[in-house]
Amino acid sequence: MKKLIIVCVMVALICNVALARKKDKAGSVDDNVFTDSQYGYLLKVSDDWKYSIKKESDNTRLILTQKNYEIPTHFLHAPNYTTVPKVTVVVDTTSLPLKLFVDSLLLDEVNSKQRKDILAEFPLLYGDFQLKKRAQMSIGEVEGIRITGQQQYTIQVQRQGSESNLGDVVTDFYGGSVFFAKLDDEHIIMFHFICEWRYYESLDPVFENLLKGLQFPGGEVEEAEG
Numbered sequence: 372m373k374k375l376i377i378v379c380v381m382v383a384l385i386c387n388v389a390l391a392r393k394k395d396k397a398g399s400v401d402d403n404v405f406t407d408s409q410y411g412y413l414l415k416v417s418d419d420w421k422y423s424i425k426k427e428s429d430n431t432r433l434i435l436t437q438k439n440y441e442i443p444t445h446f447l448h449a450p451n452y453t454t455v456p457k458v459t460v461v462v463d464t465t466s467l468p469l470k471l472f473v474d475s476l477l478l479d480e481v482n483s484k485q486r487k488d489i490l491a492e493f494p495l496l497y498g499d500f501q502l503k504k505r506a507q508m509s510i511g512e513v514e515g516i517r518i519t520g521q522q523q524y525t526i527q528v529q530r531q532g533s534e535s536n537l538g539d540v541v542t543d544f545y546g547g548s549v550f551f552a553k554l555d556d557e558h559i560i561m562f563h564f565i566c567e568w569r570y571y572e573s574l575d576p577v578f579e580n581l582l583k584g585l586q587f588p589g590g591e592v593e594e595a596e597g
Contacts, residue, residue, distance in 0.1 A: 396424045397432040407432055410462055410554055415584030419577075420458075431492055433460040435581075441570050445541045449528050454545040456566040456574055458581065459492055465559050472559060473516050473551055477502070493563040495547045498522060503546075513552050513587050519575075521546030521568045544568035548575070550582055 398407040400422060405414040409427060416422055420435040437456035446452045463485065465472050475481045476489060476496065490497045504519040521544045529538040546568035554560050562585075564578045 395427055397427050397429065398424055400424070405433055407462070410558065410560070411588035412554065412560065413586040414460070415581075417581070417584075420581075430463050430488070431459060431461050434458070435460075437566075437574075437577075440566070443543065443567055443569060445539065445543070446528065449538075452526060452528055452541075454565060454567050456570075456577075457564070458578065459563040461489065461492055461561045461563070462554065463489065463559055463561070464557055466557070469514075469516055469551060469553055469559070473505075473518065477518075489561070493549060493561075495520065495522060495545070495549065495563060495565045508550060508582070510552065510582060510585050511587060515550055515552035517548055517550045519546070519548045521571075546571045548578060552587075554587065 397409065398405055400406075400416060403416050403418065405416050405422065405424070407413075410432075414433070416435065419438055421438055423434045423436075425431045425433065435458040440453070440456050442450045442453045465485075467475065475483075476486060477500070500520050500522055502518060502520045506517055508515050508517040523542065523544050525540065525542045527538050527540050544567075545565060547563070547565040549564070550562040552560055562578075562582060564574075566574050
């Protein structure tokens with residue numbers, strides 16, 4: 372009897388810890404749909420992506436990384452240097468109209484803490500960002516803005532198994548897109564997508580299809596392909 376009581380207490384403690392951890396998360400994924408517990412939007416998550424749900428108190432809500440991706444030839448001997456296709460979902464507050472908010476994020480003259488915090492999560496926009504395209508994009512009845520661009524990088528690649536700290540010097544580009552939309556008058560949602568630029572053209576439809584799986588509170592989700 373005593374052993375049974377101990378077992379029951381232990382099970383209860385484990386369940387309480389698991390429940391507390393779940394409540395501490397920004398949301399949950401059920402049947403491949405992420406639901407943000409605080410902001411109420413839904414996002415379809417394909418089996419092709421691994422997901423990491425962040426803390427409820429964080430502006431960063433969800434991170435998706437592609438499970439299978441291409442590796443540039445100059446990284447074949449050291450694949451960990453590859454920029455893995457990744458989507459970071461962030462929700463922040465702003466009283467600015469959408470266009471002005473995007474403008475302020477792209478201007479180096481703006482030196483706010485909010486901009487610094489966002490750029491820390493969005494490496495595509497940090498540094499010498501080269502804007503390639505800026506356009507309106509609709510998700511259901513919600514109008515958003517999507518920007519596309521690239522950044523050059525130079526990195527010294529350490530060959531695996533090499534005793535020397537010296538390696539090949541590689542100069543190339545990573546790139547991607549950021550989608551912005553207002554959740555309401557006070558909140559803005561942002562999707563930051565980054566990958567090796569040479570693969571962006573083939574991955575762009577994948578990111579766009581992910582965005583089509585976004586459902587705003589009170590809205591209807593578009594029929595995503597695949």
